[in-house]
Amino acid sequence: MLSETERPLQSWLLDELQSPPQSGRHPWFFWKAVKLLRYREQETVYQLLRTAAQHVGRYVPDREIREAVKDAIRWRATHGPTATPLQKILQDEMRWPKPDLPKIDQLVRSGPRRRDLRDLTKERFFIDTRHTEAIIDRLYPGNPLLCCARSSWRFATRRREIWRGRLHTLPLLVPSPMSSVFGRTHEGTGPWSEHALSNTGPRKYLVIEFDFAEYTSDGKETLLAPWIRTWAKSGNTIQDACAALLLHLGERGPLTMIVFSGGKSLHGWFLCGGTNEHQLHRWMAGAVQIGADPVTWTRSQFVRMPDGTRENGKRQTIEYFNPGVLA
Numbered sequence: 001m002l003s004e005t006e007r008p009l010q011s012w013l014l015d016e017l018q019s020p021p022q023s024g025r026h027p028w029f030f031w032k033a034v035k036l037l038r039y040r041e042q043e044t045v046y047q048l049l050r051t052a053a054q055h056v057g058r059y060v061p062d063r064e065i066r067e068a069v070k071d072a073i074r075w076r077a078t079h080g081p082t083a084t085p086l087q088k089i090l091q092d093e094m095r096w097p098k099p100d101l102p103k104i105d106q107l108v109r110s111g112p113r114r115r116d117l118r119d120l121t122k123e124r125f126f127i128d129t130r131h132t133e134a135i136i137d138r139l140y141p142g143n144p145l146l147c148c149a150r151s152s153w154r155f156a157t158r159r160r161e162i163w164r165g166r167l168h169t170l171p172l173l174v175p176s177p178m179s180s181v182f183g184r185t186h187e188g189t190g191p192w193s194e195h196a197l198s199n200t201g202p203r204k205y206l207v208i209e210f211d212f213a214e215y216t217s218d219g220k221e222t223l224l225a226p227w228i229r230t231w232a233k234s235g236n237t238i239q240d241a242c243a244a245l246l247l248h249l250g251e252r253g254p255l256t257m258i259v260f261s262g263g264k265s266l267h268g269w270f271l272c273g274g275t276n277e278h279q280l281h282r283w284m285a286g287a288v289q290i291g292a293d294p295v296t297w298t299r300s301q302f303v304r305m306p307d308g309t310r311e312n313g314k315r316q317t318i319e320y321f322n323p324g325v326l327a
Contacts, residue, residue, distance in 0.1 A: 009039055017052040019216045025056055026152070027295050029065060033072035045069050061153060067185075096288040104245070104291050105227050108236060111244025114266075117258060117320040120247070125307075125318055132168035132307040135257070135318065136160065138326060139205070139269075139306075144177035147195050149302055151311065157181045157194040171262075171310050172302040175205040175269065200300040205256065206272045206280060207303040208249060209293045210242035211265035224291070242266035243319070245290055253283060258320035259303075262310035267296075267303055271325050 013035060021028055029049055036045040046069050053060035112120070125131050140146065140160055148163060149155035149172040157178045167173075174195070182192045183199025193199075214225045222228075231241060239260070246258055246268035257269040272280055281297070288294050295301055308316045 009036075013039075017048060018055060019220060020052050020056050021216075025060065026064070026068070027298070029053075029060075029068035030071055030075075033069045034075055037069075037072055037076055042069060042073065045072075064153070096294045097285055098289075099223070099291050100289050101223065101227060103289070104224070104241075105230075107248050107290060108227075108231055108241040108244045109234070112247055113236065113240040114243040114319065115240075117243055117247075121320045122322045122324055125321070127317075130168045130307055131318060132305065133164060135306045135321070136163075136167055138323060139256075140177060145179070145181065145201075147174040147178050147200075147300075148172065148305070149195070152302060155195045155302075157199070167305060168308055170305050170308050171316065172308075173305050174200060174300055175207050175303050176203050176299060177201045195300065195302075197298070197300045202273065203275070203277075203280070203299055204271070204273045206270045206284065207296045207301075208246065208268045208270060208284075208287050209261075209265050209296050209303070210245050210268075210291055211261070211293055212238045212241060212291065213264065238264050239266060245292075248290070249287055252286075254325045255320075256322055256325045257306060257318060259306050260317045260319050261304050262312070262314035262316045266319065269306075 016032065029052075032049060032052070033045055036048055040048065046065060049065045049068065050062065053065060118124070136146075137160075143160050145157050146160055146163060147155055147157040148167065148170050150170055152172070155172070158181075178199050179201040180199045182194055183196035185191055185193050185196045185198070212224050212228060213222055214228045215221060228238065228241075231237075243258070243266060246255065246266060249255065249268060249270070254271040255268055256271050259267045259269070261267060284292075284294070284297050296303060304310075304316045306316070307318050310316055
């Protein structure tokens with residue numbers, strides 16, 4: 001009888017390797033490595049993921065792939081068949097619900113559109129002025145440590161005042177202040193870094209991203225493709241859908257701001273400091289059920305800089321702002 005490492009890879013896993021996402025690729029590589037390590041040795045898994053990276057519409061450094069494989073090896077050591085009951089509970093908690101497509105469709109059809117956001121906003125912004133510095137001052141009073149980045153591998157953690165005057169040129173930041181400049185990666189056992197979960201402070205904002213597409217990077221239809229085409233016939237764009245879903249969540253949580261990614265997606269910023277993590281996780285699961293990307297649940301995940309500049313030069317405009325939430 002063949003061992004699991006000698007058997008051909010299952011067709012569903014091969015299909016997944018052909019369709020990496022354009023956003024949220026870091027957890028995607030990690031979870032694919034977790035699955036592949038059941039069937040292949042470490043170096044083979046790396047080579048398979050390196051091939052899969054060619055289907056991503058941007059450069060993926062080898063270092064990122066190797067780190068994903070190493071993280072997956074550590075994860076399997078504590079979450080495999082010999083994991084403790086507590087570890088199994090935590091593992092189960094991180095499983096997200098599947099999108100409820102009819103509910104998403106109903107909310108999109110009945111909700112506001114992107115153009116309505118500026119009418120609903122509590123404070124207007126002039127489009128010919130950059131508002132990054134003013135918004136950051138409102139979001140992060142005082143002089144906290146902020147981790148900001150030009151890309152997922154070019155980042156730094158500095159005091160807010162050190163960043164002053166430069167933030168509008170950057171595309172990314174961690175939405176919660178950092179607890180220290182450096183922290184160890186890989187659950188506190190890896191190299192020191194200025195962007196690690198271990199030096200990310202308590203949650204201040206939970207950012208919810210809706211990022212829909214009709215086709216994957218290799219031309220395959222997504223689950224939402226038929227719905228997206230139906231929305232388009234009634235004049236609803238993908239950004240309209242994102243706006244409707246974020247405002248729906250805003251009826252159930254303190255929606256502070258909505259930021260356009262400069263691409264397809266909208267990011268909703270929800271004030272959540274001091275909220276119990278289990279309660280917050282249940283709320284996040286509800287957002288995932290209506291199509292949100294679960295990747296932003298990770299406390300150290302980079303999100304779009306408000307009124308920053310995307311890598312391709314496009315502006316990440318602030319579509320909605322409610323300063324009353326911050327009072």
